[in-house]
Amino acid sequence: MKKLSARRRHPLAAFVVLLLALAATGGLYTAFAPADKAQAEETAQSLAIEEGKKLYAVGCSSCHGTGGQGSSDGPSLVGVGSAAVDFQVGTGRMPLQQPGAQAPRKKVIYTQAEIDQMAAYIASLGAGPTTPTAKQYSPEGADIANGGTLFRNNCAQCHNFTGEGGALTNGKYAPDLTDVSPKHIYEAMQTGPQNMPSFPDTVLPEQEKKDVVAYLQTVNSDKSENPGGLKLGGIGPVAEGLFAWIFGLGTLIAVAIWVAARTAKAKKS
Amino acid sequence: MSSQENSEENLPTKQDSAHGAVAVADNPFADPGLPPHEARQQDLDDRTAKRSERTVALLFTVSMLATIGFIACFVIFPIEKIVYIWPIGKVSALNFSLGLTLAVALFCIGAGAVHWARTLMSDVEIADDRHPISAEPEVKAKVLNDFKQGAEDSVLGRRKLIRNTMFGALAMVPLSGIVLLRDLGPLPEDKLRHTLWGKGKALVNMNTGEPLRPEDIAVGSLTFAKPEGLEEHDHGFMNEIAKAALMIVRLQPEDIKDKRELDWSHEGIVAFSKICTHVGCPISLYEQQTHHALCPCHQSTFDLSDGARVIFGPAGHALPQLHIGVNDEGYLEALGDFDEPVGPAFWERG
Numbered sequence: 001m002k003k004l005s006a007r008r009r010h011p012l013a014a015f016v017v018l019l020l021a022l023a024a025t026g027g028l029y030t031a032f033a034p035a036d037k038a039q040a041e042e043t044a045q046s047l048a049i050e051e052g053k054k055l056y057a058v059g060c061s062s063c064h065g066t067g068g069q070g071s072s073d074g075p076s077l078v079g080v081g082s083a084a085v086d087f088q089v090g091t092g093r094m095p096l097q098q099p100g101a102q103a104p105r106k107k108v109i110y111t112q113a114e115i116d117q118m119a120a121y122i123a124s125l126g127a128g129p130t131t132p133t134a135k136q137y138s139p140e141g142a143d144i145a146n147g148g149t150l151f152r153n154n155c156a157q158c159h160n161f162t163g164e165g166g167a168l169t170n171g172k173y174a175p176d177l178t179d180v181s182p183k184h185i186y187e188a189m190q191t192g193p194q195n196m197p198s199f200p201d202t203v204l205p206e207q208e209k210k211d212v213v214a215y216l217q218t219v220n221s222d223k224s225e226n227p228g229g230l231k232l233g234g235i236g237p238v239a240e241g242l243f244a245w246i247f248g249l250g251t252l253i254a255v256a257i258w259v260a261a262r263t264a265k266a267k268k269s
Numbered sequence: 270m271s272s273q274e275n276s277e278e279n280l281p282t283k284q285d286s287a288h289g290a291v292a293v294a295d296n297p298f299a300d301p302g303l304p305p306h307e308a309r310q311q312d313l314d315d316r317t318a319k320r321s322e323r324t325v326a327l328l329f330t331v332s333m334l335a336t337i338g339f340i341a342c343f344v345i346f347p348i349e350k351i352v353y354i355w356p357i358g359k360v361s362a363l364n365f366s367l368g369l370t371l372a373v374a375l376f377c378i379g380a381g382a383v384h385w386a387r388t389l390m391s392d393v394e395i396a397d398d399r400h401p402i403s404a405e406p407e408v409k410a411k412v413l414n415d416f417k418q419g420a421e422d423s424v425l426g427r428r429k430l431i432r433n434t435m436f437g438a439l440a441m442v443p444l445s446g447i448v449l450l451r452d453l454g455p456l457p458e459d460k461l462r463h464t465l466w467g468k469g470k471a472l473v474n475m476n477t478g479e480p481l482r483p484e485d486i487a488v489g490s491l492t493f494a495k496p497e498g499l500e501e502h503d504h505g506f507m508n509e510i511a512k513a514a515l516m517i518v519r520l521q522p523e524d525i526k527d528k529r530e531l532d533w534s535h536e537g538i539v540a541f542s543k544i545c546t547h548v549g550c551p552i553s554l555y556e557q558q559t560h561h562a563l564c565p566c567h568q569s570t571f572d573l574s575d576g577a578r579v580i581f582g583p584a585g586h587a588l589p590q591l592h593i594g595v596n597d598e599g600y601l602e603a604l605g606d607f608d609e610p611v612g613p614a615f616w617e618r619g
Contacts, residue, residue: 153475154476154491157565168554169570172556192489195556195557195559196557197518197555198487198489198557199490202482203476203481203485203490208477225351225361226359227351227364228364229357229360229361229365229368231358259383264309266307266310
């Protein structure tokens with residue numbers, strides 16, 4: 001008894017009790033939640049819209065207006081669709097850190113669940129491109145060669161032949177597509193974020209978008225193979241030539257200097 | 270004449286015949302001569318020389334082995350085999366091994382030769398005096414005399430007719446070479462002024478190969494089109510698309526500032542030549558918010574909401590616009606060819 005009572009007064013006891021209580025609450029919730037599933041499904045959409053509206057009011061409304069109507073600081077979001085929200089917030093571009101030439105990709109501050117709720121709210125304001133499903137953007141069943149042709153026709157002028165990105169006017173730029181997830185590439189084509197033109201399904205059908213995504217996955221991801229060896233940034237022959245001139249010729253000159261600087265004489269001077 | 274008087278002083282003092290006897294004379298600018306030759310360890314010690322010989326031989330042997338390795342790699346590795354090599358990444362095993370073995374083979378030949386030259390070849394300094402290169406006066410006089418005699422013997426000075434016709438013949442001969450240049454190709458005639466576009470030609474989507482409808486093209490989207498009937502495997506496709514390439518964007522009609530651009534558009538859909546008017550790069554870096562199209566070659570920037578006016582860069586004139594409309598079946602069609610030559614300016618463009 002003595003030992004037990006001593007333990008009861010242990011300073012960590014309160015935390016243990018709290019943890020148990022939390023676990024019990026969570027367990028009970030998961031145990032009872034399925035009972036409400038049928039009802040939840042019916043109201044899930046409206047609930048997501050409600051939640052999304054709250055998140056929107058806190059995080060977005062100062063620029064995009066209280067009802068998504070836009071203001072002098074941000075464009076209207078009526079009709080941009082859930083895909084635009086999933087892209088902009090899912091890549092960290094929104095919420096905007098500061099005004100400038102272009103919203104850069106940065107750390108994502110919302111969870112995917114929160115992004116989905118905001119997307120549901122924005123989608124409820126007006127019809128627009130919807131967030132693609134995994135089946136739409138997965139590279140399975142894609143024609144990679146055709147994707148390459150389409151990429152060079154439609155995208156390479158700004159994003160470079162293998163999606164390394166490039167400069168535009170007045171500080172704007174086409175971002176590097178190296179680590180961009182297939183979903184976000186698909187959404188960017190659908191919605192045309194910021195100054196990028198959009199490529200709606202009417203001019204670039206779903207299957208062709210899939211081909212483009214598959215092409216990028218093949219040439220510009222950590223899985224991509226590079227038979228020629230070092231890519232040197234993949235920005236073209238000028239960069240490669242400059243590398244050869246500076247480092248190739250530089251090494252030769254350094255070796256020549258080293259050879260000539262070392263005397264072969266027996267008596268070192 | 271003072272320079273001649275001083276000439277004796279300006280000459281270097283007579284060089285001491287023995288190498289290394291540095292003359293520390295009154296003249297601080299005297300030629301010190303060559304420093305004494307210093308021997309290398311290899312010259313003094315035969316064992317060191319032998320070691321150098323073995324090093325050179327080893328380098329040459331490594332080169333031989335690398336060449337054998339090159340041939341072996343060529344035989345062993347299939348062309349599609351990919352391996353991961355830090356820090357390069359996933360590379361073709363064949364490319365990598367061939368490059369590596371060839372580099373070793375060539376490097377070892379070079380390194381062996383350098384080591385050989387530095388340690389074993391004779392390194393005794395040799396001085397070779399410079400000699401005057403002008404000919405003797407008698408020889409000069411004889412040559413000039415011979416030339417004069419030859420010119421006289423040829424009677425060129427007296428027979429003016431021969432001289433003049435010879436000059437004429439020599440001057441005319443190069444003309445045949447110039448005439449041959451005409452065979453470089455057919456004259457362009459009016460090819461630079463016309464494209465495949467014409468009245469009633471439907472605008473075909475480059476991506477799908479289907480004719481475009483106005484409702485396909487959303488505001489802010491970018492589409493590329495080719496004229497109906499032009500297929501990628503057609504003979505001369507490249508020549509034709511190089512002139513006919515078209516970019517189609519849709520603006521809000523109220524955003525279009527240029528009157529003619531608005532007249533030639535259809536519900537805000539405008540079609541411009543994709544060929545830059547500076548030196549003909551394909552220009553389609555379109556910014557959908559500013560409506561600017563940027564040329565990647567020399568940064569010429571065109572405002573597609575204002576008649577594709579040049580707002581920056583070296584381009585000389587606006588992008589030609591294609592007058593478009595809708596045909597009976599609801600497809601977009603051209604209402605004529607471009608009214609001016611597309612692409613860069615040329616002399617006769619006017």
